[in-house]
Amino acid sequence: EPEVTQTPSHQVTQMGQEVILRCVPISNHLYFYWYRQILGQKVEFLVSFYNNEISEKSEIFDDQFSVERPDGSNFTLKIRSTKLEDSAMYFCASSPTGVGDGYTFGSGTRLTVV
Amino acid sequence: KQEVTQIPAALSVPEGENLVLNCSFTDSAIYNLQWFRQDPGKGLTSLLLIQSSQREQTSGRLNASLDKSSGRSTLYIAASQPGDSATYLCAYKPANTGNQFYFGTGTSLTVIP
Numbered sequence: 001e002p003e004v005t006q007t008p009s010h011q012v013t014q015m016g017q018e019v020i021l022r023c024v025p026i027s028n029h030l031y032f033y034w035y036r037q038i039l040g041q042k043v044e045f046l047v048s049f050y051n052n053e054i055s056e057k058s059e060i061f062d063d064q065f066s067v068e069r070p071d072g073s074n075f076t077l078k079i080r081s082t083k084l085e086d087s088a089m090y091f092c093a094s095s096p097t098g099v100g101d102g103y104t105f106g107s108g109t110r111l112t113v114v
Numbered sequence: 115k116q117e118v119t120q121i122p123a124a125l126s127v128p129e130g131e132n133l134v135l136n137c138s139f140t141d142s143a144i145y146n147l148q149w150f151r152q153d154p155g156k157g158l159t160s161l162l163l164i165q166s167s168q169r170e171q172t173s174g175r176l177n178a179s180l181d182k183s184s185g186r187s188t189l190y191i192a193a194s195q196p197g198d199s200a201t202y203l204c205a206y207k208p209a210n211t212g213n214q215f216y217f218g219t220g221t222s223l224t225v226i227p
Contacts, residue, residue, distance in 0.1 A: 006157075031213065042118075043158070043203065043217040056212045091157060099213045100165070102148045107157035 002026040004106035006092050012112045013082055021077045021109045023092030032075045033093040033103065034067065036060070043091065049075065050098070082113045116140055116211065118218035120204055126224040127194055135189040135221045137204030142182050145207040148215065149178050149189050152201045161189070161202075166209070194225045 005024040013019050025032050034046040047057040049067055064080045075094075079086055089108045095101040121136045139147070146165045150158040162171045162178040164187070170179040177190040187204060201222045205215040 033214075042219050043205070045214040045216075048213055056214060058214075089155075093158075099145045099207060102146060102160055102163035103215065104160060105150070105158040110155070 002104070004092055004094055004104050006090075006106035006109050008109060009107065010110045010112070012114060015084060015113055016081050019079050019082055019111065021079075021090050021092075021111070023075045023077075023106055024073050025075055025092065025094035026096075026104055027073070029094035029096050029104075031055075031095045031098055031101075032067075032069070033095075034077045035091045035093065035105075036088040037091065037108075038085075038088045046077070079111075082111075084113050087111055087113045116206075116208055116216040118204055118206060118216050120202075120218035120221050122221055123219070124222040124224075126226060128226050129194060129196060131194050131225075132190070132192050133194055133223070135191070135202050135204075135223070137187040137189070137206075137218055139185050139187075139204075139206045139208075139216070141206070141208040141210075142185060143209035144182060145209055147178075147180055147187050147204065147206040149176075149187075150203040150205065152203055152220065154201075158203065191223075194223075196225045196227050199223055199225050 007022045032049045037043045047061045048055045066078045092106045093103040117140045148163045149161040164180045175192040201220040203220045205217045
């Protein structure tokens, strides 16, 4: 079964550093997403991406965050200057088309900011 | 404001028991609802997707129902097994807020051998 692949599985970074989380969505999917889950809390939407641009973003997705599809297979989330409160599990997901579809999630990247 | 409530927050049952997990959400107009399984420290595995036009979906020992008018979904697990132990998350996509899912906090299930 096709999978969404995320790397790395765990990243530790110093506060103020930039991190890039990587995802390879399912190859024939057109919509890509990032969600996060702070320990013990709900999974929260960050951003959706379609046709090489952001289609929706939440209030969490402020200027320190950016997304990019640098080539035909990768989808990245960059956090420019990490804060302690950015520590969370970050999930990438993809769907074939838009609102009528469910998502396939990756296994997540656990980001720890120290 | 979109809210998803899952009851109970935790459930412990002996192996072989049938069980029901409940999910309620605040919108009656939705695109779809998806149930996920999450193992500790792991990703989200999709279990069932129910479209707005559907009343239920089945996969193996799992059956999910959807009642939009009351804003409820249930996940029924038949003949539970220790391998079913995980957190079960309900997520729905309201019809008027774009293409994002709203998640509940989950039900943590433990199946005792």
